[in-house]
Amino acid sequence: MTPVSSKLYADDVSLLMVLIDTNPFFWNSAQSTLPFSKFLTHVLAFLNSILLLNQMNQVVVIAAGYNSCGYIFDSSDPQNQNKRAEDLLHKLEEFVDNDQELCREESVDGPGFSLLSGSLSMALCYIQRVFRTVPLHPQPRILCLHGSPDGPGQYVAIMNSIFSAQRSMVPIDSCVLGAQHSAFLQQASYITGGVYLKPQIFDGLFQYLSTVFATDLHSRCFLQLPKPAGVDFRASCFCHKNTIDMGYICSVCLSIFCKHQKKCSTCGSVFGQAQTQNSSTTPDRKMKMPVDG
């Protein structure tokens, strides 16, 4: 941390955690119409403009790779003051090489998914450190620049991160660069009060970034930012992965089933007789009736 007098921190000073998706399989696939190098020029210009908007603003970049996650850039680091872009690109190159070495799989079907949950967790740890060290701190927010499809195995970890961010009042903004919407990031932005955006034209990515994601949290209340489109909060059942309106929940482990089961396939509990909320109270009444009469 640079020794700045904490008095200078006003409500428009931001700490921006940028999570960059560096999954090589996504960037090489047909799904991305935007080359990675072009994406980086947009992002670099955006990061510089954030740092120019307020001299106290701080930017931290975390890469979410295919095999690992890592810190790439921290604008508060005194070594990074002069050659920001070069340092960032140099670190990023190192990270991507490292990431490649860790790869154990020979071939991957489709673009695969990047480690969004890991990078989110790291960003939240960093934000907690900022909360701890200075009594008056910049307003933190997280921006996910994400393209890879959602990894189903990360569901619990990502939800945990989202709830932790919600508790610390950290909004998660998301800018989706892939072909499909990301259900994880839709929920993340909706729950934490961030902005979710899927740009239509990638050539104008810088314009999207600077008009939507550059404003600090205080100024946001004066702007008409993209409204969250319908977020689907329906659950999918564990047995057939169908999306359901109504279902049965195991009272022990909260697994979701679309039909009534005798035994929970997740935790192995054996269920009593079929009881819905309504009928659970009726047997008692029936029992009492003969006694009364």
Added chain:
Amino acid sequence: MSLKDAEMKYNREDEEDDDGDGRGVEAWERDYADERSWESLQEDESGLLRPIDNKTLYHAQYRRRLRTTTAARIQKGLIRYLYIVIDLSRAAGETDYKPSRMVVVARQVEAFIREFFDQNPLSQVALVTLKDGVANSLTGLGGSPESHIKALMGKLTSSGDASLQNGLDLVQSLLNQIPSYGHREVLILYSALSTCDPGEIMETIQKCKASKIRCSVIGLSAELYICKYLCQETGGSYYVALDEFHLKELIFEHAPPPPAIAEFAVANLIKMGFPQRAAEGVISICSCHKEAKVGGGYTCPRCKARVCELPTECQICGLTLVSSPHLARSYHHLFPITPFDDVTPSATNNPSKLPKICFGCQLSLLNPGNMPAPCVSCPKCEQFFCLDCDIYIHESLHNCPGCESFRHSKSVVA
């Protein structure tokens, strides 16, 4: 000479003051008596006084808590029906807690209710007060923190005696109506040193035991045998708070779901609905407030009634309405992350293996003078973390950033 004169004059003035307020303690003495500043000091090996190192103490406390909660993969009672019984008898007006016991209790209960719903989104809470020898139901079982807090803050006056038996009788009759899969719990915040009962309290305790209600008591004054007996019989916990900070800690221990006891609640399948958010701009009458509202809200999938917030129970058809994030909020209780191991600088002889920065927050793990600071490491991914991150990861995040950041280590777990 003049100094002595001044001192004598000062003393005389003080004596006059003393006669005035009659408490026999000087004003400056009262200051110290209230602050108890000596409690934040400890003696080191050479007999010198130094301030207690709060950070390591705090961390040690947290480790103890962690060990007790994540001992093994225990089934947790995730669907809880909790009655909070608050003693508002004469004793709650005592001012040994500042400004008074009941204000402190109300403040902690408010924080607790928010934390409780954060950790147990499918559970319900109700409030009962003990006052003038009778027990009053302040709010019914419900899932909205705001309504409970509002009701409690409006009723903060103390009078009369507390009756443990009346409180237990009321709670027991109310808890008998809840579905069998729910975990029945009572948390009593007891300020009084006696209980003024209309009948035999032992019978009431046995009745609570038979109804499988877990009763826990937090005392504010001194240990009472009857409270201890109640908690022993029903499987709850009994503690007496030392000060406000300790009280908060004791109350918050009840926020995470307790281990499920098989015979206490029957495993069951509960029918639940996952309503969709109603389209923006549609005007409809909500079934919870009976008011016409524009936009927002959710539609019950069974009877198509509109409700304002989730989770709730549909007012029309009685279906439990939740959203998938509510279920996901509880999953971390089912898949807890492993506690991290302490790394002692002396144990690792190889200095090059020692960590330099915390994996989570990039904080340097070296104290000034390049001495290694205390840190911990995850047994699975073998990354190092600072103590603050350790607490944050286990108490709030529930993810190990290290394990989540490496693909191969994750496939081993999965």
